[in-house]
Amino acid sequence: MIKRTLVRMTIWNSAVVFCLLIILGGALYGLARHRIYSDIDRHLVFNMDNLYQYTLPNGEHVLNVNWDDPERFFMTFYWDSNDTLLQSIYYKSPYDKLAFKLRKKQGQLEPESIRVGKRTFRFVSRPYLGNLPMLEKLSDKAPLKTLQAMTEISTEIHYLKLLLMSISTGIGIGALLSVIAGYALARRALIPIQKAWDKQQQFVADASHELRSPLSVIRGQTQILLRHPVHTIEEESAPISAILKETKRMRNMVDGLLLLARGDSHEEVILCQSVRIDGILKEIAKKMEPVMEYKKLRLGLHVEGSELLINGDEDRLIQLFMILLDNAIKFTQADGQIDLECLRQGKSVLVTVKDNGAGIPEHDLPLVFNRFYKGDASRNRGYHGAGLGLSIAHWIIDQHQGSVHISSSVGHGTTVMIRFPAMS
C-alpha cells in the first residue's frame, strides 16, 4: 500500500513540477517572441504610416523614408494597379521570389511573416493615398496602388529557435530532476506515515495476540462445563470463576485499548478543572489499605504543604496513580515498602511513586511505556497484565502537560517521578 502511494505521489509531484516548468517555459518563450515581433511590427507600421514627400531648396523632390530604427534594414515595394512592381532594383534573388509572393498580399494591412527559402521576412501593406506625387512618376502605365514595407527577420527567428531549444532542454532536464526530487520528497513525506502504519499493524497484532489467551481459557473452561451438563453451579464454581476472571481481564484490556485508540484520534478529551492532588493521593492510599495488608506491604504517604492544586481531570488522575500503585504492588515482594510522595517544586507539583521491589533492567527502561510491553519480571511471575498500564499512564500525563521520569535498579526497586504544572 505504501509502495503504491510512493509511486503515485512521485508521479503527482513530478507531474505538477513538469506542468509548472512547461507553463513557465511557454510563458518565457511567448513573452520573448511577442516582444520581438511587436517591436518589428511597430517599426513597420510606423514607417508605412509616416512616408511623406518634401521639396529641397533646389526644387528636388525627396521621399522621406523616416526609418526610426537605423540598425534595421527596411525595404519598400510600390505596386501599380497592374500589379507591376515599380523600382526594378529589387528584382534580384531572393527579392524576385519575395516580390512574387508580396504581389498577392497587397491587401494585408496587419503585419505578417513570409518565408522565402530559408529566410523569413515580415511585411505590411498600405493602399496608396495620393500623397506621394514623386512616386507616381515611376509608373507611366498605370496609377500607383499599394505601398509595402518589409524587413528580414531570419536572425530573430534563429534566436527564437535557439531559445525554444534551450527552454525545451531545460524542461527535459527539469522533468528528470523533478522525478528524482519528487521521489525523494514522497519518500520523506511517507516516513511518518510508514511509521504510523507499522505501529498500527504492530498494535493490531499485539492486541489480537493478547486477546487470544483469555479467549482460549474461556473456551477451554466452557468446554469443561459442557461435559457435565447436570452439574450444579457450585460443583462447577472453579471453571465459572476462571471464565469470570478472564472476562474481567478482557474487559480491562478492551477498555484500555479503547482509551488509547480514542486518545490517538483525539476523540478522548480530559475535562480539566482545579484538583487537589494531595487529596487524591490521600484518598487512594486509604482505599488501598486492605490490598496492602493482604499483600503484606507497607505504604508510606508523604504530602508536603497544604493544598497542592493542579489543572486536571480527577478521574483520569486517579486512574494514573492506580496504574502506578498497581505496578508497585505487583512487582514488590511481601514485606516490601511503597512510598507515595507529593510536593511542590517551583512552578511544578512533583508526585513520586517508589517501591523496593523487583526493579526493571536498564535495557528495558526505554521500553516500559510501549504498548503491550511486558518485562521478564511480569511474564515469569505469571502476572496477567496486558502491558498497557504505563502506556495509558503516559497518555494521561501528556494530557496534563506533565512529564514523567522512571528510574530503577534490579533488586532494589523502581521510582516513577511525575511533574505537573502547578496552579498558582
Ligand SMILES: Nc1ncnc2c1ncn2[C@@H]1O[C@H](COP(=O)(O)OP(=O)(O)OP(=O)(O)O)[C@@H](O)[C@H]1O
Ligand atoms: N514498579 C515496577 N517494578 C518493576 N517492574 C515494573 C514496574 N512498573 C512497570 N514495570 C515493568 O514494566 C512493564 C510494563 O508495565 P505496564 O504497567 O505497562 O504493564 P503491566 O503492568 O505488565 O500490565 P497492565 O498494567 O496492562 O496490567 C511491566 O510488565 C513490568 O515489567
Ligand SMILES: [Mg+2]
Ligand atoms: Mg501495569
